[in-house]
Amino acid sequence: MDLVTTNPQKNALTLEQFEESLHKAIDKPTTNFRMKRIGPSRQGGRREVKVHNGAHRAKWAKTTVNASLRTISINVFLNFKQNKLTTDDYIKLKNLAIAGIKQYWSNTITVNGVRFNVTVNALHKNSRDAIPVDLKIEESEKYARSMNPAILGIDAKFIYQKGQRASEKHIDDDFKYVSAHEFGHSVLIYVGGISLSWGHKGSTNALLQNVKSSTPGYPTSGNLDLMKYYDKNKRESFLFQRVNDSIAMEIDIKRLIWSSEIIWKP
């Protein structure tokens, strides 16, 4: 029998440590703070912690942290609008968008030395609290640009490139990627404003959307930042690399948690 035993309670991550580490990681220290009541009230454990003034106020996201299981579940709410789509097309596009956000935004993150498995669940919510999204189909051969300005309540546009000469799987996969990327603009603008969001984390000009001269081409291997642009003139996106190799970076998942309301389960 070991003489030294560990006390899980003693080493357990606290909400205060979680908050402090998370805020520091995304460069939002709690120097300008407010007191925020966080935690399950029915267990009598509802407490007040210091959070940055802007933190945890987005109504379109809700995070549940289970500290003992080391899991984080984030529900994000989008209002997918059918507009002129047939019901079949609407259901297909909505399901692809939901699957895409989950696929690209679920990952692992480390907070204060503790590794968490993060699952992001996109949910349809017909409410003003949700991110408004127009689902559209582009029938022509032109690749239509999706967008999410994420300001002034302007609807995001997720466009399915039906007219492209490619397999249905390629087109579906592209739409899943685009949905995840465009959703990410709501996160970036909430945390860092127009320059971070429209500027694709410094890789593009915020207004013209063209890549900067300092932006590298697609790397030969490895993961790509879901929210950045790469200069295809320096190296093309080979074999659907943009779609196959992109993933939300750890800092952006932390930004998403920072934006959302947190329910803490010790």
Place this chain on the structure above:
Amino acid sequence: METIKNNFQYLLIIFASILLSACTSLHWGNIKNDTHNAIKVKLTFSNEHGTRFLETSVKPNSSEIWEYDQSSLVSTKIDKNLVEFEATNSEGCIITFNREAIVEQAKNHKQQIIVKSQDFIDVCGATESINYK
């Protein structure tokens, strides 16, 4: 207040559309293998940033995609940086398209480069490789 907000939204959308239309747009280049066997393809891209190669195999009756940005002002829609395309079948027969042949291929097949069994038969006949140059 609501009217001002709506007008501002429309102005913003118009402004963004003008800006976007002036920029380059994304294109998909599609390599389609219309033969009954897997083929190896090699694409050569060249511009002021240097020369790059894409080498991969394409399963029978399937396709692979590369992506490029190009201004709508460029007259040929197929990637202006693609200077050579090479396909090799399982018997080692090689077909090669130079830029002129690539543009012709893309024009005939609506921006796709399609490799057919007949291409290898036409070019190699037996086993030797011949270039479309």
